[in-house]
Amino acid sequence: MxxxxxxxxxxxxxxxxxxxxxxxxxxxxxxxxxxxxxxxxxxxxxxxxxxxxxxxxxxxxxxxxxxxxxxxxxxxxxxxxxxxxxxxxxxxxxxxxxxxxxxxxxxxxxxxxxxxxxxxxxxxxxxxxxxxxxxxxxxxxxxxxxxxxxxxxxxxxxxxxxxxxxxxxxxxxxxxxxxxxxxSPASSSYTVEVCMTELDRTTAQKFFRRPGDRKSGDAAGREMTENTGIRGINPNAFICDFAFDPCGYSMNGMHGEKYSTVHVTPEEGYSYASFECVGSLAHDRDDFVEVLKKVVQVFRPGNMSVAISCALTAGDDVWTRVINGLEPLGLKCRSCAVDDFPAAGTILFQTFTSRRK
Incomplete structure (x- = not known):
């Protein structure tokens, strides 16, 4: 092996x-x-x-x-x-x-x-x-x-x-x-799960600790949150962040009853970052597209997938809104899939690749 x-x-x-x-x-x-x-x-x-x-x-x-x-x-x-x-x-x-x-x-x-x-x-x-x-x-x-x-x-x-x-x-x-x-399908809540690979190299380097860095994981994490632009993804959230040694990063965001979370593995050859958040289609219908755009601008991934769990209403075009939000940022939609699950509503799944590839 x-x-x-x-x-x-x-x-x-x-x-x-x-x-x-x-x-x-x-x-x-x-x-x-x-x-x-x-x-x-x-x-x-x-x-x-x-x-x-x-x-x-x-x-x-x-x-x-x-x-x-x-x-x-x-x-x-x-x-x-x-x-x-x-x-x-x-x-x-x-x-x-x-x-x-x-x-x-x-x-x-x-x-x-x-x-x-x-x-x-x-x-x-x-x-x-x-x-x-x-x-x-x-x-x-x-x-x-x-x-x-x-x-x-x-x-x-x-x-x-x-x-x-x-x-x-x-x-x-x-x-x-x-x-x-x-x-339940009666709920207007949604969950967005994003997976990204082949992160921009300059961005990935920001998730490495400096040699000899004696900061605590919490202090180093706060520094990474600010230096990478992660703070700006949801500026209203209270963020609990942590930097691992020698590299890697995790954060949980709290905004009322909503959470968000980011995890980064920055090593060359298998770099990866994830982003996840929850929200309400009834109250912040378009917010998640703006959030996705911010996530892409932070990590600039070569490959990306977006899975959205929600209760779709007739004629809702969530997948089109995601494509329209991400394609101007240099991402090309490669696949779209949709499936319905008992009591879990609908899951939309899309994959994207960078046009630089």
Whole structure:
């Protein structure tokens, strides 16, 4: 086996929970999970917390390998490298059940690994991942779907999108949660997941620590946030950032009940950056296109994919708005795919390459 570099592409897991105690659900809910329990979950995944912040809506953790977000009834965890993300499911369900919560939705997404041969089980293939997830889930989550986007006939294999969703009958027919806590088609919320490779070399160099730099990871992270333009992507967000040694960067942004997150692996030959955010089509319908443009201007990637999870309304042309926003920046749309998932709404997936290639 050839020696591999660091795997930047993240695996992302989103779990939604319901509870019979409305007071517990509407207040802190899963945020009452003790840190020892969080640490136990992360130990199974093989990563640790390096920084953490919270506001009135949720808690955000920067991990040694990406991010964790905990809302009262929702948990999002994304990890990179050779972490075993799916091994978090069983302990998360165990601790949630002890608190009186039960799983109502599960969503797993990831891109195509740069070094797939280096991934440990259960991330050895998408089929293995789906098999593993299905064996972890309670049987009542009967609405299940696995999808590979675009189809395997596409030439854009480096930026394919793997999706698995599952939901129970109750949630499948929709029940009210807060806008950021809902995956139901009735919700106007969206999630944008961006994966970028072949970063601009000058930009990538800004994510290396200077030799002999004695700054803390937090201080170096703040410097990178300012020097790279990341601060300007969402200037209203409170940012918790961290710079790794000798290179690499992570940040979580908090803006009310919305989160955003950036992760960068800058090494030459396998450079990678990701950006993710949530929002509401009802309140900031066009904001995500402006945000995507800022992300492209920061990283200037050679390859890029954009996955948007939302509840589409008739005649909505989200994919056209993304193309119209990015093509003037020198990116050419190479593929578009769309698929519908039970209780998770619609996922639009587009791939782009730089015209400089």
């Amino acid at each position: 050839a020696v591999s570099g660091f795997e930047g592409f993240e695996k992302r897991l989103e779990l939604h929970f319901s509870g019979d105690d409305p007071i517990r659900v509407s207040n802190l809910g899963l945020r009452l999970l003790e840190f020892e329990s969080v640490d136990d979950v992360l130990h199974a995944v093989q990563c640790t917390v390096v920084s953490a912040v919270g506001n009135r809506y949720f808690d955000a953790y920067v991990l040694s390998e990406s991010s964790l977000f905990v809302y009262p009834t929702k948990i999002i965890i994304k990890t990179c490298g050779t972490t075993q993300l799916l091994k978090s499911i069983r302990p998360l369900l165990y601790y949630a059940n002890l608190m009186g919560f039960y799983l109502s939705d599960c969503k797993y997404t990831r891109g195509s690994f740069i070094f797939p041969q280096s991934q440990p089980f259960p991330h050895t293939s998408f089929e293995d991942e789906v098999f593993y997830i299905e064996n972890c889930l309670p049987s009542r989550l009967s609405h299940r779907k696995a999808s590979f986007m675009p189809s395997k006939k596409s030439s854009s294999q480096s930026h394919a999108w793997h999706v698995f969703t599952a939901s129970d009958d109750h949630h499948h027919h929709g029940h009210p949660l807060s806008s950021m806590d809902s995956l």
